């Protein structure tokens with residue numbers, strides 16, 4: 184399949200018009216008329232991920248996070264962006280990203296997180312249309328203590344050194360749950376206003392957590408978004424016949440040890 188044809192399928196699954204203004208999804212490297220036979224999906228473009236794509240014989244890497252989100256003045260190879268780009272280009276690997284446009288859709292990052300967690304009556308936390316929007320909110324069939332929710336999360340999410348943090352007592356009753364895969368601290372007040380008992384997201388800071396109007400659960404940014412990769416891979420494989428899709432199993436969570444947890 185031509186890269187342009189796969190890009191068109193990606194556009195149908197995750198329309199670029201749904202991306203945030205500051206975002207930069209789409210093609211980073213590669214040429215539209217390149218024939219693609221094998222693609223790897225990952226949350227981040229890192230050296231280990233590109234090495235894995237090379238080892239798998241892939242010529243396309245579909246990443247959630249855009250490699251070039253902010254302005255770049257150099258791609259000299261002693262810089263991180265330059266060395267990654269050079270490696271991908273030399274291996275003839277096209278890089279494509281679906282970021283905030285993949286966050287908001289049905290079967291997108293937050294929607295899959297909510298479904299896999301077992302919530303029902305799932306709807307967008309901050310709707311951008313009837314079915315799309317930022318984050319998700321839904322309910323469990325019955326009330327449970329916050330510690331049970333954290334247990335569920337630890338079984339669902341791939342393990343990371345950061346672990347899972349909660350800002351309320353383990354016995355706090357929860358049933359209505361709001362969540363947002365990735366960094367979702369801007370929706371804390373929306374979660375509270377929507378009647379959530381708890382809000383799950385990533386990258387939460389001290390004051391934001393301390394001053395939040397409802398209990399928060401902080402999960403690994405990478406882990407929360409990684410759940411979406413299998414779904415995206417299956418969706419693409421169903422449409423793109425003749426192209427093999429696989430999900431990278433490289434952990435790209437940036438925290439590599441946590442001494443505090445062992446105390």
Ligand SMILES: [Zn+2]
Nearest residue numbers: 365366404408
């Ligand atoms: Zn993210």
